[in-house]
Amino acid sequence: MGNKGEALKQRIVTAADNLFYLHGYDNTSFSDIADAVGISRGNFYYHFKCKDEILNAVIDTRVASYRAMLRDWDKSITDPRLRLYFYIDMQLRNQDNILSHGCPIGSLCTELAKVSDSSLHDANKMLAVFRDWLITQLKLLGVKKNAKQISMHLLARGQGIATVTNAFADKKFLQLEVKGLKQWLDDEILKSIH
Amino acid sequence: MGNKGEALKQRIVTAADNLFYLHGYDNTSFSDIADAVGISRGNFYYHFKCKDEILNAVIDTRVASYRAMLRDWDKSITDPRLRLYFYIDMQLRNQDNILSHGCPIGSLCTELAKVSDSSLHDANKMLAVFRDWLITQLKLLGVKKNAKQISMHLLARGQGIATVTNAFADKKFLQLEVKGLKQWLDDEILKSIH
């Protein structure tokens, strides 16, 4: 419960978060995390009782951090439509990372779906944060019936862009698709609010 | 070079292919493959000198098998437009597997992008097979300028659908998106051939 211990725990989670993104969950060892943080391997087990617990901490931390980010957007951007653009442009801002490592959320979901008990974690919580926020923004714009469907579609488009951009290492493709996605959204909003 | 040896080699690759899809490359051990085939672990090294070589064999086998499948489609379906529908509907036909394990191509690309040297393999060869075939079909329909762009878009849409369907275990979403994708394709072809 001491301050120093809590701070270290957070540093472990932050380092694990980053390494899980760069190399995947399974390919990240305690040694890797320990080296990144600058502590010894044995120290982990004071803060976490197994590797799965670090995974869950990473997921929870990400969920909290995404929520905080979206709250910031809500504060700094008043027009919901501009918020949606800003969401879509996130891939443009992160294009270099996506090119090399894909989407941090999607790639983790994809990996964890293959491993062990899916009951021990729920990586899709991270996607759900964005889905729910998107629904809210669309409803603010007057979209009533299709808000959820459009939101899911936006998630999927983002995932597809990330996967293909990463697989082909094609940054131009990402840029083109992001542009097209914003146009699609405009059309869709127009149609949905008649 | 004997017939029996070659047959076994192919059986190893087939079993590895399936297990890589179900559990991922890294999470599949030689023991897993050996058990599935019904041979001993040591026997692998007569046919492959390391695990990476099995991976490459799996990728090459898939590329060949996808090419053969598309040749069959070309034979049995004469209208390129119907071929494209049949391509998109592939996700519908495979929806149960996608729900549980994602796209066999996309999930492998995503995993391998995180691991080791990307120079040792090129998983995107599998995607390229479909991309090139899609381009051909579109050109047959009279699409000149945007054939590659539309093809890449179709790949990405498919990847996005698979990732999100898998993450949320939402089969209805897949069905809805497949339907929407066919409609999008119709519009796009109309626009591209004016």
Add this chain to the structure above:
DNA sequence: GTCTATATCGAGATAGAC
């Protein structure tokens, strides 16, 4: 709380009998 040392396990890979 953080460390060092160690236990245990399963992985990829090798040697050599048959």
Add this chain to the structure above:
DNA sequence: GTCTATCTCGATATAGAC
């Protein structure tokens, strides 16, 4: 060609000193 036995390594996890 296929097997059994074994090597080596690195992983998660534990015990106990400080």
